[in-house]
Amino acid sequence: xxxxxxxxxxxxxxxxxxxxxxxxxxxxxxxxxxxxxxxxxxxxxxxxxxxxxxxxxxxxxxxxxxxxxxxxxxxxxxxxxxxxxxxxxxxxxxxxxxxxxxxxxxxxxxxxxxxxxxxxxxxxxxxxxxxxxxxxxxxxxxxxxxxxxxxxxxxxxxxxxxxxxxxxxxxxxxxxxxxxxxxxxxxxxxxxxxxxxxxxxxxxxxxxxxxxxxxxxxxxxxxxxxxxxxxxxxxxxxxxxxxxxxxxxxxxx
Amino acid sequence: xxxxxxxxxxxxxxxxxxxxxxxxxxxxxxxxxxxxxxxxxxxxxxxxxxxxxxxxxxxxxxxxxxxxxxxxxxxxxxxxxxxxxxxxxxxxxxxxxxxxxxxxxxxxxxxxxxxxxxxxxxxxxxxxxxxxxxxxxxxxxxxxxxxxxxxxxxxxxxxxxxxxxxxxxxxxxxxxxxxxxxxxxxxxxxxxxxxxxxxxxxxxxxxxxxxxxxxxxxxxxxxxxxxxxxxxxxxxxxxxxxxxxxxxxxxxxxxxxxxxxxxxxxxxxxxxxxxxxxxxxxxxxxx
Amino acid sequence: xxxxxxxxxxxxxxxxxxxxxxxxxxxxxxxxxxxxxxxxxxxxxxxxxxxxxxxxxxxxxxxxxxxxxxxxxxxxxxxxxxxxxxxxxxxxxxxxxxxxxxxxxxxxxxxxxxxxxxxxxxxxxxxxxxxxxxxxxxxxxxxxxxxxxxxxxxxxxxxxxxxxxxxxxxxxxxxxxxxxxxxxxxxxxxxxxxxxxxxxxxxxxxxxxxxxxxxxxxxxxxxxxxxxxxxxxxxxxxxxxxxxxxxxxxxxxxxxxxxxxxxxxxxxxxxxxxxxxxxxxxxxxxxxxxxxxxxx
Ligand SMILES: Nc1ncnc2c1ncn2[C@@H]1O[C@H](COP(=O)(O)OP(=O)(O)OP(=O)(O)O)[C@@H](O)[C@H]1O
Ligand SMILES: [Mg+2]
Numbered sequence: 001x002x003x004x005x006x007x008x009x010x011x012x013x014x015x016x017x018x019x020x021x022x023x024x025x026x027x028x029x030x031x032x033x034x035x036x037x038x039x040x041x042x043x044x045x046x047x048x049x050x051x052x053x054x055x056x057x058x059x060x061x062x063x064x065x066x067x068x069x070x071x072x073x074x075x076x077x078x079x080x081x082x083x084x085x086x087x088x089x090x091x092x093x094x095x096x097x098x099x100x101x102x103x104x105x106x107x108x109x110x111x112x113x114x115x116x117x118x119x120x121x122x123x124x125x126x127x128x129x130x131x132x133x134x135x136x137x138x139x140x141x142x143x144x145x146x147x148x149x150x151x152x153x154x155x156x157x158x159x160x161x162x163x164x165x166x167x168x169x170x171x172x173x174x175x176x177x178x179x180x181x182x183x184x185x186x187x188x189x190x191x192x193x194x195x196x197x198x199x200x201x202x203x204x205x206x207x208x209x210x211x212x213x214x215x216x217x218x219x220x221x222x223x224x225x226x227x228x229x230x231x232x233x234x235x236x237x238x239x240x241x242x243x244x245x246x247x248x249x250x251x252x253x
Numbered sequence: 254x255x256x257x258x259x260x261x262x263x264x265x266x267x268x269x270x271x272x273x274x275x276x277x278x279x280x281x282x283x284x285x286x287x288x289x290x291x292x293x294x295x296x297x298x299x300x301x302x303x304x305x306x307x308x309x310x311x312x313x314x315x316x317x318x319x320x321x322x323x324x325x326x327x328x329x330x331x332x333x334x335x336x337x338x339x340x341x342x343x344x345x346x347x348x349x350x351x352x353x354x355x356x357x358x359x360x361x362x363x364x365x366x367x368x369x370x371x372x373x374x375x376x377x378x379x380x381x382x383x384x385x386x387x388x389x390x391x392x393x394x395x396x397x398x399x400x401x402x403x404x405x406x407x408x409x410x411x412x413x414x415x416x417x418x419x420x421x422x423x424x425x426x427x428x429x430x431x432x433x434x435x436x437x438x439x440x441x442x443x444x445x446x447x448x449x450x451x452x453x454x455x456x457x458x459x460x461x462x463x464x465x466x467x468x469x470x471x472x473x474x475x476x477x478x479x480x481x482x483x484x485x486x487x488x489x490x491x492x493x494x495x496x497x498x499x500x501x502x503x504x505x506x507x508x509x510x511x512x513x514x515x516x517x518x519x520x521x522x523x524x525x526x527x528x529x530x531x532x533x534x535x536x537x538x539x540x
Numbered sequence: 541x542x543x544x545x546x547x548x549x550x551x552x553x554x555x556x557x558x559x560x561x562x563x564x565x566x567x568x569x570x571x572x573x574x575x576x577x578x579x580x581x582x583x584x585x586x587x588x589x590x591x592x593x594x595x596x597x598x599x600x601x602x603x604x605x606x607x608x609x610x611x612x613x614x615x616x617x618x619x620x621x622x623x624x625x626x627x628x629x630x631x632x633x634x635x636x637x638x639x640x641x642x643x644x645x646x647x648x649x650x651x652x653x654x655x656x657x658x659x660x661x662x663x664x665x666x667x668x669x670x671x672x673x674x675x676x677x678x679x680x681x682x683x684x685x686x687x688x689x690x691x692x693x694x695x696x697x698x699x700x701x702x703x704x705x706x707x708x709x710x711x712x713x714x715x716x717x718x719x720x721x722x723x724x725x726x727x728x729x730x731x732x733x734x735x736x737x738x739x740x741x742x743x744x745x746x747x748x749x750x751x752x753x754x755x756x757x758x759x760x761x762x763x764x765x766x767x768x769x770x771x772x773x774x775x776x777x778x779x780x781x782x783x784x785x786x787x788x789x790x791x792x793x794x795x796x797x798x799x800x801x802x803x804x805x806x807x808x809x810x811x812x813x814x815x816x817x818x819x820x821x822x823x824x825x826x827x828x829x830x831x832x833x834x835x836x
Contacts, residue, residue, distance in 0.1 A: 112733075335558075336561055363818045363822075375572055521653055
């Protein structure tokens with residue numbers, strides 16, 4: 001079972017300098033599933049997510065122990081190209097962060113750095129990505145304007161399009177809707193459901209209903225430890241740990 | 254695969270260039286300072302520092318120039334410190350961002366960009382000629398003071414801005430007036446930063462040549478100045494004079510190096526103190 | 541109660557008056573430069589002054605054409621920028637994007653110390669070290685020339701360019717860097733395609749202020765540019781930039797004579813040029829502040 005996982009961590013611990021932020025986390029993410037990570041603020045959700053595309057590498061003094069596997073291969077091995085890992089494991093951030101470029105150039109960025117020059121091919125891929133991110137209709141007439149003129153929700157979908165354009169296999173999302181209003185949030189949720197068929201999605205959220213609505217699996221983190229992981233409806237209806245239940249029902253100390 | 258290798262290679266090449274740029278800068282500093290240290294060190298001694306020049310400035314020391322630079326710098330600080338700190342206090346504590354403040358800032362920025370030789374001309378026209386102070390410590394100090402005014406305003410304002418808002422709010426909440434808050438709480442808290450600003454101003458004033466050429470500096474004075482209306486010798490001008498004028502340029506090279514060494518030792522020491530002071534402040538703010 | 545408000549108002553007004561001093565000083569600089577400079581235009585037309593090819597202020601009859609001086613200033617400034625802009629910007633890139641914290645602790649003070657070196661010392665270094673070296677390398681009659689002045693000026697402009705550029709890069713939102721890296725860009729791709737474009741207006745401010753610094757710098761050009769008031773034809777020719785001319789001749793110019801006024805008028809030209817540079821830099825900075833990172 002665990003060998004067929006798209007992405008997996010084994011006894012993974014993580015340190016910011018001396019302080020341990022994640023402890024002994026073993027979890028597997030199946031292909032074409034949506035997994036929600038939930039847990040109280042500061043429990044290590046973002047930290048965990050960022051170990052999966054080695055984003056923490058850019059923070060000085062951090063250290064990973066244990067294994068993180070993508071298709072069964074460790075992504076922290078010495079001969080692995082971190083640039084390639086980040087292409088295969090895409091990321092969408094909490095706050096929309098479009099580049100100060102035109103929408104077209106923003107989405108085309110990842111393709112261009114990979115050497116794609118052909119204008120029509122670029123255009124096709126950008127269009128496909130924007131369609132996949134359900135934002136095409138809203139921006140198709142303003143591809144040459146800055147993405148910063150869009151609303152927050154639109155910006156976030158452009159950022160998702162940008163991440164999709166480089167054809168990642170896994171998509172990490174760190175509270176992608178927390179800075180958005182309910183309608184924009186609903187659009188992002190619909191989008192995530194639509195993307196499920198093609199991508200392995202791991203999403204951090206503080207919103208229990210959201211986790212229940214969009215995810216197949218849910219993992220509960222508490223103080224850097226993985227408390228419980230399982231089918232979303234199981235976690236929300238019959239959690240096996242008292243802590244999880246307290247957290248989900250809002251009875252948290 | 255091919256493409257990935259190429260990207261790696263480009264990155265390695267680019268980083269090499271970027272690193273070399275940084276290296277070139279550090280090296281230039283080291284080479285300039287090193288050369289002057291190497292050639293000047295042997296000529297610097299107690300006599301050199303405490304005696305006046307002799308034999309048409311081909312022998313002896315540079316005491317009058319050191320003294321002159323000290324006078325001019327002290328004078329400049331006396332002018333620029335109160336005005337600079339007061340301006341900074343207004344900008345950071347009283348002013349509302351608006352038209353007037355924008356113009357004041359614009360003036361400060363432009364003042365900072367005025368070439369030093371233009372300050373020299375201005376000092377000549379205003380202090381030497383118009384106010385009839387003549388070429389004197391007074392004229393030179395005033396000119397240098399105006400030159401370093403923007404430096405002191407800028408750095409002091411930064412120091413004031415770094416004082417946490419909570420200090421101000423706590424003070425006002427206790428019923429202090431704005432002025433009480435400023436001089437009891439804000440200024441003391443900003444003091445190390447303002448001190449740093451002043452030190453930077455000292456370093457700048459001590460090293461400037463062009464502004465004092467027409468306003469204060471003398472080629473050679475037989476006696477030490479006795480009033481602020483006297484001309485003085487000054488270290489930077491002395492270097493210039495020894496290196497470019499006169500008939501013994503080659504013969505006095507060691508003296509030139511030695512004078513340059515004394516000047517950069519003074520300026521670098523002053524700046525180093527400022528840098529260390531600031532680093533310490535930053536560290537304390539962190540903890 | 542009322543007395544204390546009066547006192548507060550008085551104090552505030554006092555500070556305001558001092559703050560206004562900067563405006564007054566700048567205005568006085570303009571007034572006094574013009575006052576001493578304008579009389580020359582009773583002798584030569586503005587056009588002949590600016591475009592005249594000959595600067596023989598002590599000949600009889602004298603020639604007051606500062607065109608060669610303007611060209612001298614422009615040439616050494618541009619050439620120094622060719623050297624200082626890449627070095628300044630790249631070193632800023634290194635400090636803000638690549639260097640470890642240890643390296644930073646060495647580099648930043650080094651750049652500051654370079655900035656604090658008195659210009660007369662840099663000029664002296666150019667005279668006694670760089671000039672003989674150039675002379676030997678290129679087998680030229682004198683090492684005091686455009687090239688030498690440009691190198692020395694670059695040394696003075698680099699710290700300005702570097703530190704303002706670093707601020708500009710530092711001001712780019714951190715999230716942009718992460719977004720780029722997360723898309724599988726290399727660090728260099730992130731720097732060159734995201735960070736530098738996002739900081740572009742700040743970087744241009746840096747370059748303009750660096751140029752302004754170079755064009756107004758006096759001692760360096762006075763000591764190493766060679767002094768010939770002719771239009772240089774190669775980088776190995778001597779030249780006489782405006783500040784050099786003012787500094788070298790003011791002491792000998794008869795008080796309120798034509799030469800004296802002509803030097804002040806040269807000062808006016810120099811002042812106008814740096815003022816223009818600074819206003820442009822200020823405009824860019826102001827626009828940048830309003831739009832935030834939303835440029836390009
Ligand atoms: N750059 C860092 N350096 C040091 N410690 C950090 C750093 N980033 C996070 N931490 C610490 O690691 C722990 C986990 O942080 P993390 O951001 O992963 O939490 P989170 O679960 O995402 O919280 P939130 O729900 O508020 O986003 C926290 O205690 C935090 O203080
Ligand atoms: Mg988080």
